[in-house]
Amino acid sequence: MKTARYLPLLICLLPWGYAFADTPLDLTHPAAPTAHIDITNVKGEVTINAWDRNEVHVGGQLGDGAQPLTIEGSDNNLTINVQAKGHGGWLNWNGENAMGETRLDISVPRGASLKVNVVSAPLSVDGIDGGDINVNSVSGRVRINAQTPMISAVSVSGNVAFSGRAKQAKLQTVSGDILAPSLGSTVDLQTVSGRIQVGGGPWQQFNLSTVSGDVQLTGALAAAGNMSVDSMSGDVQVQLPDSLxxxxxxxxxxGDLRTDFGTPTRPEHGPGSTLDTVAGSGNGKIHIETFSGDVKIRKGP
Incomplete structure (x- = not known):
């Protein structure tokens, strides 16, 4: 048959790093040590591991109804984008809903910067050292272990867990929890109903806002640093060092206010409490405010 005769030639003409749906993924592309890599997956799972190779490898499984997957771009800027067949066409109203789950197992250079967009897909990142990380997620949980100058992670209903170290961190959720035990000098945390448990420092600029989620902070303030915590009904617990x-x-x-720094004052009539005091030489500024949530401030080592 003529088709069989031309099949090897057709395969050779396919773009580098190309895979069909319903087949295991095994794609490779050269990458600079500090490449910027953009990854998008609607359904399934994304696992990213750093390695000491100047290339990107994609394994896993492409879901039914997805377009053939490619690794596109130059060695410095790469894109891995899972799309439904006919994406963008007027006949494909429900294409992404009908598309099966895609599992991406991706290896990237250790110094790479990542931009990841997922919808209903859990995300795990491990081993990045030096590159920035930017994540947007709708319902999948996000777990990141990295040494990074900057991390930005925004999630609607999935939890965000960060370990490692980030000099600058912006973490936001609606109903998901935020867990990050080691955040660096600049921190911005926001949630509606999710719980926040973070540590680190010394913080030069620390901003936290929550509606009903409880907050637990353990860390230090940098010289002349600023900390602002705002809660509507969530309880706030803060542990600060004796050397504050x-x-x-x-x-x-x-709410109730208890503190190891100074003595709160209470109004003669009605609820609530206020604390205005100076710790040490008073170089920094800490402002904590709640509406109905309790506040507890403790001295730590």
Whole structure:
């Protein structure tokens, strides 16, 4: 048959790093040690591991209804994008909903920077050392272990867990929890109902906002650092070192306030408490405010 005769030639003409649906993925592309890599997956799972090779490898399984997958771009800027067949066409209204789950097992250079977009796909990143990490997720949990100058992770309902070290961190969820025991000098945390448990420092700039999620902080303030914590109904628990040097202003409208720094004052009539005090030489500024949530501030080592 003529088709069989031309099949080897057709295979050779396929783009580098190309795979069909319903087959295991095994794609490789050269990459610079500090390449920027953009990854998108709607359904399934994404696992990213850093290695000491100047190349990107994609394994896993492409879901039914997905377009053939390619690794596109140059060695410095690479894109891995899972799309439904007919993506963008007017006949493909429900293409992404009908698409099966795709599992991506990706290896990247250790110094790479990542931009990852997932919808209903859990994400795991491990071993990045030196590159920035930017994540957007809808419902999948996010787990990241990295040494990075900057991490930004935004999730709607999935939990965000970060370990390693980040000099700058911006972590946001709606209903998911935030767990990050080692955050660096600049921190921005936001959640609606998720619990926040973080540590690290010394913090030069620390901002936290929550509606109903409880907060647990353990860390140190940098010289002349600023910390701001705002909660509506969530309880706030903060542990700061004995060597703290800062002005502290803490207030609750109806919640209970207990502290190892100074003595709170309470109104003669009605609930709530206020603390205005100075710890050490008062170089920094700490502002904590809740509406109905309790506040507890403890001295630590």
């Amino acid at each position: 040097s800062s002005h502290l202003h803490v207030s609750t409208f109806s």
